Amino acid sequence: MSGPLQGFRVIDLTTVISGPLATMTLADQGADVIKIEHPEGGDLSRRVTGRRGGFSASFLNNNRGKKSVTLNLKDARGVEAALRLCETADVVVQNFRPGVIDRLGLGEDAVRAVRSDIIYTSIAGFGFEGDWARKPVYDPLIQALSGLASVQGGADTARPRLVRTILPDKLTAIQTSQAITAALLSRARTGEGCHVRVSMLDTVLAFLWSSDMAGYTFVGDEAEPDKGAEAQSFVELIYQTTDGWMAVSAHTDSTWAGLSAAVNRPDWLEDPRFATVAAREENKPARLDLTQQELLKDTTENWMRRLSAHDVPCAPVLTRDQVYMHPQVEANDTMIELDHPEAGRIRQTRTPARFSNTPTGSPTPAPRLGADTRDVLAQAGYDANAVAALIADGIATDVQDMPE
Known part of the structure; x- marks a missing residue:
């Protein structure tokens, strides 16, 4: 695949949305992304509803352009294989709850021991320190704690409301992909890797502060919040007409x-x-x-x-069934259609950034679980017998039939 990140390899240890969307962005821009999944079921998003041909729309839309390798990271041999892959990589991305990745044996120190200049990337919900760092987290909790639900509700005295899309997850994905690219640029200049840490809470607070926190910007004025900021959220900017x-x-x-x-x-x-x-x-x-x-x-x-x-x-205001057919969306050439070997014809958006000198190619569809286990492990130095032994012992799996 072509693109500005061609030649960079990313090891993707993430699941669900924030991590997978971040690494898919890198894949869309040309990076070689190897997604490591558990042999039994893989990424949770493979098993959610909205399915065809054994694939969920969620998995398809956050994992195209990647290779799938299955490894049981609770087994020492699976961890050893993952570290062998990290030796060949420029970036590792993980979104386990803080502390879990170290217990698995794939924390920053362990990975840096095999690739000293790697860009090690961690995504967390509430952060990496403090009492909330190890709490379980989902998108609505971040919307609540960050103030986003209050902003969405209108005035602070109004009923809080959730944004009806998982904005913190997806915003964190974009922030993470940008930060990884910045870290790669820094490494190109200094020769040194680094640890990139991105929390969903930090990301949403920074997002809100640029436009929704005027009343709390000037230190000392917190007791008298800016009236305009309150009014900014109080009335919707969507108007009803006679027919819509x-x-x-x-x-x-x-x-x-x-x-x-x-x-x-x-x-x-x-x-x-x-x-x-x-x-x-x-x-x-x-x-x-x-x-x-x-x-x-x-x-x-x-x-x-x-x-x-x-x-x-x-x-x-367009409904979801109108958006992708709008003339401006067509003029932007936003939508692409791909033939997936199991899911059939699928419709997705192309990567939003366009690069004049290093244009991106057509993405490959999201992979079946374990589709690339044999090839990728062989490239990492495992011979056929060693790979077969890992598969026979359940540490890894070959491509699996997808459940409907």
Whole structure:
């Protein structure tokens, strides 16, 4: 596979979403990613619902472009084989709960003993130190503890609500893939590896701070949080029309003037509550309520035409069955279709980043469990008899039939 990371090898010890999506991003960009899974069932995401041909959509969408090797890491021979693979690698990624990977014998010290300049990467939920570090964690818990659920609910006094997608998991995956690339760049300059640590909690807090924590930015002003920040979350920016929903954003003087013209309300421009950017933020609930009243008078399509004529940022709210067929998505060439040998024809998004000098190739589909065990272990120096012995003893497995 081509791409800017061609020639780099990644050992993927992760499961479910945050780790697998991070390493799939690297695979999409050309890295050789070897996913090590337990012989009995493999990654948990292989077994969730939404399946065809023995494959779940979740596994397909977070593990394409990888090779699958099965090793029982609770057996010394499985750990030895994993370390042999680490000798050939540039990056190791794991998302076990803090402390578990060391007990398995694949912690940073053990891996660095066989490859001193490796980029060792750990993903954690709440962090690596403190009382919460070893607590079990799932996406909703991070949304709760980070304040994201409060932001999503509106004002801090309103009922908290979850973002209806596992944003912390996926955001952490993106952060991790970027951090790994930065570490590889540093190694190219210094010759030294490092330990990259990324927590979901840190990632979401940093994500929120850039736009949702204005009232807590200036130290000493915490007792009087910024009213605009509170209002920012209080009213939705999705408006109902006569036949659906749409998003409209009019923050600047020019777009506010455009919106006023599009809805035929020139009086808004004379209203002192909306005379400046700061005033419009201070009076955001009133401004958005007035906007909603006007947009209920026509269809989404008509508003799109009228607002666009005045250069007001706007977009229809699309349902999931509409998104991938939208003309702009088609213009971006976002969607790809692949033939999977077991799951059949599948639809996915291509990697979002495009590289002019090192374009990425077509990704290979997500692998069957153990599909590459023999080949990868042979490349690591195991002869056929040694691999056969590992398989016979249940330490590793060859490609397995996938349960429906």
